Amino acid sequence: MAATDISRITEKSEWQDLTVGNQIYGSGTSKAFHTGEWRTQTPVFASDKCKQCLLCVPVCPDSSIPVVDCKRQDFDYDHCKGCGICARVCPFDAISMKEGQ
Amino acid sequence: MAIRERLSGNEAISYAIKQVNPDVMPAFPITPSTEIPQYVANYIANGEMDTDFIPVESEHSSMSATIGASAAGARALTATSSCGLALMWEELYVAASNRLPLALCLVNRALSGPININCDHSDSMGARDTGFIQIYAENNQEVYDNFIQAYRISEHKDVRLPIMICQDGFITSHAVENIELLEDDKVKGFVGEYEPENYLLNADQPMALGPYAVSNYYMETKMAQNTAMQNAKQVILDVGKEFGEMSGRSYGFFEEYRLEDADYAFVIIGSAAGTSKDAVDKLREEGMKVGLLKLRVFRPFPDIEIAKALSNCKSVAIMDRSESFRSKGGPLGAEVKAALYDYAKDVTAFNLIYGLGGRDFTVEEAEDIFRELAGYAEEGKAFREYRYVGLRGEGFTEPRTHKGL
């Protein structure tokens, strides 16, 4: 069993409440960290223009384009940082960038 | 029944490694390494132990691989010396801050330059602030005994810090001397199996190691490390006592040799302590009350204990086998003087440098220093502090008298 539930560790935690060597127990803990809050530009998905070529999926640095049954879904806005790479690679103008969240 | 043998220091620690039979030993097996990886590789090739030996391309890699193995859940170690330790530098901090209980067998030798392969403590003294526990030995027996205690200290749940087991290059590492070995089953029983609570290869409990820690976490992490180092003090004492119950040879932070009623004393580390003990005996025969404190544990630093042990001395000479270029002696001098300042201000302490780059240190030189301590206290003669013992020519020295500033 993990020594400490790391979700309880915050910037207010005292030194003795950190895990030994800052070890992080559990996997996929980055899911709980909503980097989507950092976004200043937001990709908008136009499903009618999308041909499901899936070129956008592998270039996303944050794995924020979910794929179900070989078809991409709408963005995972909890984690998308709005870098715009997907919009650049889309050959069909199915992704556009808008200002703000 | 102990096994009577004669081994060099390198053979002695390699024999201890064989008996402990750790899981993984990455090492860079050529200069400036030691004979230790060679002996261990022989034991493995002969089927006498089953440690995984990983020949790597540099010492930076050997410590990296030792860290990786330890993080994965293995009992790991490496061995090096001199410039090899210098190349590990970055990784030493990584091992300590990630709280990995691994062992580093160090043979103390001078750092280049000028190029020199001989005994000198500047390699490990340079690494004194990395977060490693550091334990030093006077002879082959002590380095053997210290390694057998290493994992019990390092892996203890209140500690979980890497440990450096040091011995004097050539003087100890290459000299064949008598030694008493323990039986394999006794060693195995004492050391026990390593059962880490969390480790990377545990599929049932995924984990991540070595995360980025921003300013908001860094100081708290260092305090946790510092506390672990403090905790190591009690563990070192407990393990040293338990080792004594098994072997008849107990260990603490330091050995006090005829120190109890001594007016004048040395504080010294390593093989030169043995040489100095002969000087103590000779002067005791002349009626001089002299003694010696041989420091075994430099990290954690037992400051109060040292100050207490020296508190009845009139004056002490702190002997450094390492230069720090502050023109005021070496690291041992600085730390012992700080301890005395805090807890035993009445003791006059002098710092001297000896034995750099393998320069021989003799019984006669030790006697002269004791006499100089007495001359200062009893006849008001100046003590030539910070000088290099055995230097040709006067060199930098600061004659200290009772006048003070």
Place this chain on the structure above:
Amino acid sequence: MKNTVEIRWHGRGGQGAKSAALMLADAAFMTGKHVQGFPEYGPERMGAPITAYNRISENPIRVHSNIYDPDYVVVVDETLLESVDVTAGLNPEGAIVINTTKSADEVKPYLKDYQGRVYTLDAREISEKCLGRYFPNSPMLAAIAAISKVMTKEDFFREMEGSYRHKFAKKPEVVEGNLAALRMAYEEVE
């Protein structure tokens, strides 16, 4: 025998002086003594002058300095007499043994008025006769054992035979040659 006997070896890299010092320590250890055998390390080159040391004692040995006032000195290569002060600090009650074809009187001019006993031994002749090759260290080892009396003759030969049988387990034919070299050298200086 005084409490600690100190021996200094002078040789050249590759002649086996260090090995001989370690073998002497080994044999003395087997007879129950406390021992030290250690070389003085410098640049490790074939032919370069090297020094090795032995302390042999009834009591545990704590001193870890080199030996400046030896009881005995062994010179494995006579060409060192011209470049190294081999009798420096040598106890006049002790002795020096030199590998040379010369007599003791012939080498004395190189020994700076050393007043103690001087032995010479043609280790080359012994080695080539017994081993067919030039390994001066076995004859010199036997000579110093005979002269210093750090152990009895019986003990020395028993331990050396055991040591050679162990060391040359895969080359048993070498054992007899080495033992013969030891015996010849021992009896010559005895």
